[in-house]
Amino acid sequence: MPSDRHLADLAELHRVATHWTTDLGRRIETPPETLRAVLAALGVDAASDGAVRAALAERRHALAERLLPPSVVVRSGRPRTDLRVAPGVELRVETEDGVVRPVRGPGKDLAELPVGRHVLHAERAGRSEAVPLLVAPTRLAGPSRRGWGFLVQLYSVLSGRSWGMGDLGDLAELGRWAGGLGADFIQLNPLHAYVPGPLPDPSPYRPSSRRYPDPTNLRVEALPEFAALSPVGRAVVAELSARADDLRERVLAGGLIDRVAVRDLKLRALELLHRVPLDPVRQAAYRKYAEAEGRGLTDFATWCALAEVHGTRWRSWPVGLRDPDGPGIAAARRELADRVEFHRRVAWLVDEQLGEAQRAATGAGMAVGLMHDLAVGVDPEGADAWSLQHYLAEGMTVGCPADDFNPHGQDWGLPPWRPDTLAEAGYAPFAEVLRGTLRRSGALRLDHIMGLFRLWWVPAGAPASQGAYVRYDHEAMLGVLALEAHRAGSMVIGEDLGTVEQGVREELADRGILGTSVLRFEYLGGSEQRSGPLPPEGWRSDCLATLTTHDLPSTAAWLDGEHVELHEKLGLLAEPVEMVAAAAEAERDGWLGELERVGALGPRTEGVPGREALGLHRFLALTPAKLLGVWLPDTVGDRRPQNLPGTVDEYPNWRLPIADPQGRAVTLEELAVRPGPRVVAELYRDLPDRWSADAVPREGGVPQPSAKDF
Numbered sequence: 001m002p003s004d005r006h007l008a009d010l011a012e013l014h015r016v017a018t019h020w021t022t023d024l025g026r027r028i029e030t031p032p033e034t035l036r037a038v039l040a041a042l043g044v045d046a047a048s049d050g051a052v053r054a055a056l057a058e059r060r061h062a063l064a065e066r067l068l069p070p071s072v073v074v075r076s077g078r079p080r081t082d083l084r085v086a087p088g089v090e091l092r093v094e095t096e097d098g099v100v101r102p103v104r105g106p107g108k109d110l111a112e113l114p115v116g117r118h119v120l121h122a123e124r125a126g127r128s129e130a131v132p133l134l135v136a137p138t139r140l141a142g143p144s145r146r147g148w149g150f151l152v153q154l155y156s157v158l159s160g161r162s163w164g165m166g167d168l169g170d171l172a173e174l175g176r177w178a179g180g181l182g183a184d185f186i187q188l189n190p191l192h193a194y195v196p197g198p199l200p201d202p203s204p205y206r207p208s209s210r211r212y213p214d215p216t217n218l219r220v221e222a223l224p225e226f227a228a229l230s231p232v233g234r235a236v237v238a239e240l241s242a243r244a245d246d247l248r249e250r251v252l253a254g255g256l257i258d259r260v261a262v263r264d265l266k267l268r269a270l271e272l273l274h275r276v277p278l279d280p281v282r283q284a285a286y287r288k289y290a291e292a293e294g295r296g297l298t299d300f301a302t303w304c305a306l307a308e309v310h311g312t313r314w315r316s317w318p319v320g321l322r323d324p325d326g327p328g329i330a331a332a333r334r335e336l337a338d339r340v341e342f343h344r345r346v347a348w349l350v351d352e353q354l355g356e357a358q359r360a361a362t363g364a365g366m367a368v369g370l371m372h373d374l375a376v377g378v379d380p381e382g383a384d385a386w387s388l389q390h391y392l393a394e395g396m397t398v399g400c401p402a403d404d405f406n407p408h409g410q411d412w413g414l415p416p417w418r419p420d421t422l423a424e425a426g427y428a429p430f431a432e433v434l435r436g437t438l439r440r441s442g443a444l445r446l447d448h449i450m451g452l453f454r455l456w457w458v459p460a461g462a463p464a465s466q467g468a469y470v471r472y473d474h475e476a477m478l479g480v481l482a483l484e485a486h487r488a489g490s491m492v493i494g495e496d497l498g499t500v501e502q503g504v505r506e507e508l509a510d511r512g513i514l515g516t517s518v519l520r521f522e523y524l525g526g527s528e529q530r531s532g533p534l535p536p537e538g539w540r541s542d543c544l545a546t547l548t549t550h551d552l553p554s555t556a557a558w559l560d561g562e563h564v565e566l567h568e569k570l571g572l573l574a575e576p577v578e579m580v581a582a583a584a585e586a587e588r589d590g591w592l593g594e595l596e597r598v599g600a601l602g603p604r605t606e607g608v609p610g611r612e613a614l615g616l617h618r619f620l621a622l623t624p625a626k627l628l629g630v631w632l633p634d635t636v637g638d639r640r641p642q643n644l645p646g647t648v649d650e651y652p653n654w655r656l657p658i659a660d661p662q663g664r665a666v667t668l669e670e671l672a673v674r675p676g677p678r679v680v681a682e683l684y685r686d687l688p689d690r691w692s693a694d695a696v697p698r699e700g701g702v703p704q705p706s707a708k709d710f
Contacts, residue, residue, distance in 0.1 A: 004032065007046060010056045011035045013063070014042050015419055017454070017469040023403040023499040030468045037459035038468050041393040042420060067122040070423040071132040073479035076115050078138060079107040080475075086124070093133060094119045110135070115486065117426070132426025136479035137486045140512035142542070144367050147184030148628040148684040150174075153204075153550060153642050154188050154217065155257055156633070156658050159668035161219070164247030164262040168353040169219030170668055171370075172360040177672050179364025181681035185443060186361060187371040187629060189550065191217055191354075192437075194259070195312050195382050196304070202259055202654045203643070205375040205447060206414065208312075208382030211436035212300050213350045215270065216263040222356075223349060225276040233272045240265045252665045256655040270349075274342050289348045296432050298333075299324045299387035301343035305336040307383075314386045324387045354440035361442075368442035368491065374434070376448040377414025384433075391421050391429045395460045398451070402465045403499060409456075409464030416455050419472045427480045434481060438488035445544075449494030449513070452477040453504055478511055493544050493627075497521060505540075515543040517625060519591070519616065520552060533594040536622035545625035547616050547634065550642040554631065555613050556661065557639040559588060570650045595619055608637035608661065608676045617683055628684065635676035637661035 008018045011030075016038050019029045039046040039055075046052045067089055074080050083106050085091065091103035096116045103109045103120075110120075113135045120133035157166035157174060171186070178186055192207030193214045207214075220226060220237065229237065244265050251257055278286060290297060302324070303314070310317045320328025333340055354370075361369035377398055378384040385392060392415040399411040422430060438444055446452075453474040458467040485492050493514045496505060505515055517539060524538070525531040539545065547555050553563035564584050568577045592612060595601045600618035604611050613634065620628050633642075638659050644651040657665040671677060 006049070006052045006056055007032055007035055010044065010046060010052055010059065011039060013056070013059050014039060014044060015471040016042075017471060020401060020469050022401070028401075031466060034459060034462070034466055034468045037462070038393075038396065038457050038470060041396045041457070041459075042418060067124055067127065067129045068120060068131045070420075071134070071426045071476065072110070072120055073134045073136060073427070073473070073476040074110045074113075075136050075475075075479065075482075076113075076138045077111055079111045081107055083107050083110070085122075089122050089124045092121045094121065115483065117483075132428075134426065134476070134479055134483060136482040139510070140482055140485055140492055142491060142512055142514065143184070143626050145184070146626055146687055147367055148630060148687060149183045149185030149187060149366075149368065149371070150178055150632040151187045151546060151549070151629045152189075152632040152658075153654070154191065155259065155654070156642065156656060157668050157671070158248055158251060158657055158665065161221070162248055162668075163220070163241070163244035163265060164251060165216070165257045165259060166668075167219045168217050168350070168357050169222050171217075171357040172353075173668060175357060175361030175366065175369065176364045177668075179361055179366045181677060182365075182685050183630075183681065184366050185368035185371045185627070186366075187443075187445060187544075188373055190373045190375045190447075192375060192378075193300075193383065194263075195379050196263070196307060197260070197312055199260055201648070204373075204654065206377075206379050207375055207384075208303075208379055209300055209384045210375055210378055210433045211296055211384065212347045213354060214263075215346045215350055216259060216266055218266060218270070218346075218350055218353060220266060220269045220273070222353065223273060224282060225273045225278070228276045229272065233275075236272060237269050240269050251657050252667065254663070254665070256652050257657060259655070270346055271342065274345060285352075286345060286348050289351065290344060293347075296387070296436075297344055297347060298340070300347065300383050301340045302329065302333055302336075303383035303386050304343040305339035306332060308339060309336070313381045315381065322386075323389065351439065358440045358442065366442070370441050371443040371445055371493070372437050372441040373445045374437050374447060376446075376451055377412065377416065380413065380415050385415055388429050391418055391425065392416065393418050393457065396457045397460070398455045399458050399464045399467065400456050400498075401467060401469075409458075409467065411458045411464040416451075416457055416470065417472070419470065423473065423476065427476055430477065431480050431484055434484040435488070438484055438490050441488070441490050443491040443493060444485060445493045445495060445516075446481075447495050449496055449508070450500055450504055452481070453501060474507070478507070478513075481513075482511055509540075509542045513542075514626065515540065517543040517545045517623075518549060518552070519545075519547050519620070520558070520587075533591050535594070536598060536619060537624070539623035539625055541624035541626055543625050544627040544629050545620050545623055546629035546631065547613075547620065548631050550631075551645055553641055554638050555609070555616065555634045556637050557641070558584075559610075559612050560639075561585060561588070562639055563641075566644070570644070570647060572644075572646050591616070598622060607679075608674075609634060609680065614679065614683065617680055621684065621687060628687070630680055630684075632671075632677070633658045635680050636666050636671065636674050637676065638666075639663070 011018050016035060019027055021027055036046045044055050046055060085106055091106055093101045093103055095118045115135050115137050118133040120131050122129045154171055155165040157170050159170045162170055175186060190204040191213040193209040193212050195208040247258060247261055306321055314322055320326045321332060358369045396416055397411055397413050398416045399409060402409040452472060454469045454471045456467045457470050458464050494508055496515045508515060522534040523530040524534055557563050561581060561584050564581045567573050573580050595615040601615040639661055640656055642656060643653045659665050
């Protein structure tokens with residue numbers, strides 16, 4: 001039907017895919033009702049055939065009339081051959097330092113500008129336009145040396161000073177200890193701010209804000225204002241600390257981490273500290289931070305203050321407060337001025353302690369230090385969804401389509417960026433999110449980095465399988481990422497696991513963005529065909545390589561097949577347990593056979609990690625991966641995953657401390673004296689930057705180190 005063709009044309013002009021290809025190569029057409037719903041979320045009326053034809057004509061006319069795209073992003077030294085300018089258009093650039101330059105050949109001239117945020121002006125026949133122009137670095141700097149580090153969920157590492165969960169004081173100590181072992185980084189779970197109150201889903205990947213960290217991470221006693229508390233205030237904090245000791249002891253006795261209880265205690269202590277005047281030096285530091293953060297910080301603090309009064313579901317607030325520019329916001333800010341200021345200052349306190357933790361890590365010899373994690377999205381009722389709502393698609397959530405592993409698809413419940421309004425804003429909202437996480441880091445990991453290319457949008461009320469891919473300007477998204485990381489002096493690692501569109505990994509590597517390789521997904525023929533373990537020389541070098549992740553079984557559980565038993569117990573198996581157990585055993589035996597082949601299995605040994613686990617680490621060392629990640633719980637034999645996908649109440653996701661093989665919690669102080677971490681550290685201590693001269697050659701003439709080198 002002609003109307004279907006018009007709808008498809010309209011969708012394509014708004015970067016909405018009219019079809020997609022499954023992981024098994026089958027083409028699937030996007031349903032018309034999905035296309036209409038996605039277009040509506042982009043502000044396009046496609047409800048009827050007439051509306052579609054009118055919207056199509058309007059879109060074509062608007063594109064033809066524009067002198068420039070909404071924003072322009074280029075790479076330094078890489079002319080954009082696709083940048084076209086109509087005849088008669090005169091261009092000039094105003095650089096971020098105020099210099100005005102004429103532009104004669106835009107494809108070449110723009111790429112020769114200094115890295116930064118500029119403004120591109122266009123004029124023709126009395127008309128003029130000005131759009132943001134971003135010049136990104138050609139390539140990000142990679143690791144200064146081949147190195148290794150620990151992967152850990154910060155809340156799970158409790159010390160004798162923790163208030164019921166790991167905090168930034170513990171992180172600083174962890175950095176000093178790990179740096180002393182020779183580690184170059186600590187990869188953390190997202191430390192983003194949570195939605196306050198009860199947490200039906202305590203996942204760090206469903207935050208209230210990705211721009212600001214959560215105050216529950218603070219070490220209260222380490223704040224300078226703590227020493228200036230009055231005797232009465234100090235007594236109150238001591239009582240709160242005693243209650244926190246009870247929380248910690250419950251966890252150490254086998255209980256679960258209670259993030260809400262910890263948060264409540266810390267906020268009460270922070271409210272007392274808020275009454276302590278800052279000394280002149282601290283006041284100046286706070287003022288500088290607040291001025292640099294600008295409106296973003298004020299909006300975040302305003303949402304926090306309003307949530308205390310009206311609840312955390314901002315769509316149910318009084319109408320005048322549902323938008324940061326709403327008619328009631330100015331009056332609300334005046335009325336809640338003290339609470340807004342409280343949340344502004346607390347954000348600064350967390351930022352200060354994050355900086356101290358990063359300095360502790362690098363001061364202990366780490367080349368990278370903290371590797372923060374950026375979640376793929378935010379809670380639809382959280383602070384960012386309120387303050388950035390103009391840039392997020394209302395009525396849409398992101399996920400992934402049906403595939404061989406998820407026949408019904410997945411809906412993550414997170415609102416996606418709108419590519420149109422994001423481009424019109426010069427990608428500033430995305431840059432602000434990146435900047436907030438990059439501030440105190442040596443590297444940044446992006447969860448589901450493929451989302452910078454395209455995201456699977458699911459209309460509200462529809463099953464996850466009835467979504468559509470919406471494509472983003474990946475040149476712009478990656479350019480913004482590279483520019484912010486360059487200015488922060490940070491590396492970037494992308495989580496690119498699962499089904500990855502052709503060309504994505506090559507594009508990331510070309511920009512100096514490392515990928516993620518996990519042993520259980522590295523097979524000849526890919527993770528779908530699995531014709532045998534991928535030999536070490538077949539692994540890519542531009543990656544962070546690990547044995548496992550927070551979403552997968554621990555190495556000990558995988559080697560023993562315990563993950564199959566856990567899945568059966570919770571009713572998560574789609575096939576008979578005997579079949580699943582046999583497949584898991586074959587998978588494990590295949591890898592152990594590969595370890596034997598390359599000589600990575602050492603002599604039999606007692607203790608944790610065992611012979612097979614250490615052999616797997618030796619195997620990682622044989623790959624060319626530039627960074628190697630060690631799941632910290634593996635070093636003490638922890639058998640429990642931190643998160644079990646597919647469960648909510650059935651499993652205590654994101655609430656477990658690091659534990660020994662018997663499930664007893666292991667504190668930070670105990671970690672420091674356990675032999676396991678030191679054994680792994682010794683294995684990686686002399687990790688070569690490149691291949692040694694006497695290494696075993698492989699096909700193609702590139703030498704490969706042998707297991708005897710480790």
